[in-house]
Amino acid sequence: MEKQKLFSISCGIAGAMVACSCAQQPEAEWKQSPNVIYILADDLGIGDISPYGQNLIKTPNLQRMSDEGMRFTQCYSGTSVSAPSRASLMTGQHTGHTYIRGNMRMDPEGQVAMPAGTYTIAELFHEAGYATGCFGKWGLGYPGSESDPTKVGFDEFLGYNCQTLAHDYYPDHLWDGTKRVEFPENYNQAEGTYSADLIHNRALQYIRSHAGEKFFAYLSYTLPHAELVLPKDSVYQSYCNLIPAKDDEAWAEQNPNRRGAYGAAERPLAAFASMVTRLDKYVGEIMELLAELGIDDNTIVVFTSDNGPHREGGANPDYFKSYGPYRGVKRDLYEGGIRMPMIIRCPNHIEGGVTNDHIMAFWDMMPTFAELTGTTRDIQTDGISFLPTLLGKGKQKEHEYLYWEFHEKGGRQALRYGNWKGVRLFVGCPEKTTFELYDLSKDIHEDNDVSEQYPEMVKKIETLMQGARTESELFDFSRM
Missing domain, CATH: 3.30.1120.10 (Arylsulfatase, C-terminal domain)
Structure with a gap:
């Protein structure tokens, strides 16, 4: 049986040592060790955004990010559902080795937890002297467990500890670190505090407050996962005008059980499109803030999704061709369920407007960030650093296989x-x-x-x- 790879990296972009062969020097000097913002969408298909061919849903900021960054065409998620895919990202191991290999609910709130001592990318950054923040959906434990975000390397957390509760965009509570924060205005009404906006604004606040130091921000947004609920603003109304109501009606007639356990959306196609555009707006606000703070050329921004598109809550991936040219959706191991959008941007360090067909997966993030930060720790990982590809320097190693x-x-x-x-x-x-x-x-x-x-x-x-x-x-x- 194949053993997990064990590697030791003693230098990198941020490292003081320069003698080893793994060092990757950028074209321009970093002002300081580069910040990293990792944006993870929820159930967003590769075909849902314009850099990968979407024409109906408007995503101008992700298009800009692609035009100014590197767009990968063969990036794979950890697997085809949330928790194990995120576990793969966090631990650098594929789902043949991760402790969490499926969605397993723990009552009354949360999922099965990673064991004490599980090493995560948050701890990697923390050990390298980074401030670390997690905002959005966690899904890798339960409140107070050994894999609570604040116990696995994150200094700050705001969001849903339980991924099942993250399906509710007007929740009765969220977690701020280990403190439960109640939202009584959401108890008996459909609209009150919209969690996605609240979490995004907290992430912006975090970036602003840590602009003078190196930081890692994991923005695990819940958009566009079902339930298909959001404020009925001008963007939503524009999609209601753009997408004929008869298309929603036809979908409802063909798929009477399409909503599953989720509540009804009056116009699910318009709602889904609006959620994707709202997510795109978040990305634009992040890039604007980085420019305002003067740290955009010292901040690596990653955008991807945890798994393929869903058919839940009235969503119709066939209408938008959410899976792109591939077969399959969420829960499938065909390409449409696991081949993800992946865009990475950092002006003056990562070449812009580049399409790259390097074959990579979520478990490659751990060794890539290890090399970037110059860690000296031995890390068990199934991944291979793709920093040579990202910076265009050095020889890139390839996987024998992905599993x-x-x-x-x-x-x-x-x-x-x-x-x-x-x-x-x-x-x-x-x-x-x-x-x-x-x-x-x-x-x-x-x-x-x-x-x-x-x-x-x-x-x-x-x-x-x-x-x-x-x-x-x-x-x-x-x-x-």
């Missing part, structure tokens, strides 16, 4: 090996297990299963799948 697993729908696994992609379905039901093989170089939509034509490649990928993972007591395919 995912998913613990719903009977259990699923996927592995990408070069341009070959293997997908196993009903892993936990041996009598129903199937294996599909796709050649992504010829079949990006994964329409043509060629497993019968290439039995040796099937065998190769199945062997890699077996070696890529360790067993988990919490997430056991055999118990599905």
